[in-house]
Amino acid sequence: MLKKLIVVPFLALALVSCGQNVNLGSVLGTVLNNAPLTEGEVANGLKEALVQGITNGAKQASAVDGYLGNSLIxxxxxxxxxxVESTLRNLGLGGEVDKFVTALNxxxxxxxKEAAPIFVSAIKQLTITDAFNILRGEKDAATQFLxxxxxxxxxxxxxxxVQKALDATQATRYYSDIANTYNKVPFVTKINPDLQAYATQKAIDGLFILVAQEEEKIRENPMARTTDLLKRVFGSVNN
Structure with a gap:
């Protein structure tokens, strides 16, 4: 078995170097289909799952209404x-509040749109020990690790x-207008919360929710495993 694990990758790489159109994952999957999972396969499988989940999650979040149209995030x-919101609505300024919430989202x-490469870079921290723990862990174990x-x-x-986006969508200006208007109301406690920190945390929380959903799909739904390695790694858990 050890010889097989060593020889097969080099055989596939040799075919590739000779100009043959070889899918390395298919070669490994065919020869090692019934072999025990190696540590490298588990680690790489988890990394593939995280990259896939992050890519899909970030794509969903960055679409128009990705946040605004999704009640979960x-x-x-x-x-x-x-x-402030209820007070301003009572003053007939509900339209301004709605503009702010839309701009915030x-x-x-x-x-x-900037999230995926940041997440992918972080995946390199995944160790073999982490990978085995995640593989046998809860349905969102990979997301929780990340x-x-x-x-x-x-x-x-x-x-x-986030700050750049808030400025570009005028959320910062809308909020300043709202805060200034509210602060002029007699006897109210003045407000000046950190909008950037709030928006950053909520944006990151929303991304993790979407990534967790993608991880669950890969764990529970064989059709969501788009590569041979994902099928092999996560299929082993369900067998």
Missing amino acids: RIPFPPEVQK RGAETAA KRVTTAQLTQAFAPH
Whole structure:
């Protein structure tokens, strides 16, 4: 078996180098279909699953209405100032509030376009031990691992994109107008929350929700396993 594990990849690579149109995954899948999973296969399979989930999740999030039209990840008015929303609606300024919420979610959708490469870079931290633990873990084990090791890095890297998107969609201006209007109301407590931090966190939370959904599909639905390696790695769990 050890010889087979060593020889097959080199055979496939040799065919490729000779100009043959060879799918390395197919070669390995055919020869090793009934062989025990190797550590490398598990690690690579998990990385493929994460990349696939992240790519699909980021694509969904960055589409028009990716956040705004999805009740699971739609970013609402900041909770610590929700009283502002009701007060302004009572003052007949509901249209301005709606513009702000729309712009806030458009900002997240725009920023989500930058998410995939940040996530993919972080996947390189996945070790073989991590891979085996994730493979046998809960249905969102890979997502939870990614969240645990990348949230701080993602927040730092994502924040500038969110701020730029908020400015471009005028969410910052809308919120400033709303806050200034509200602060003029007699006897209210003045507000000035950190809109960037709120939007960044909610945008990242939404992405992780979508990635978790994609991971669950790969684990539960064989049709979602788009490569031989994914079929082999995740199929072993269900066997």
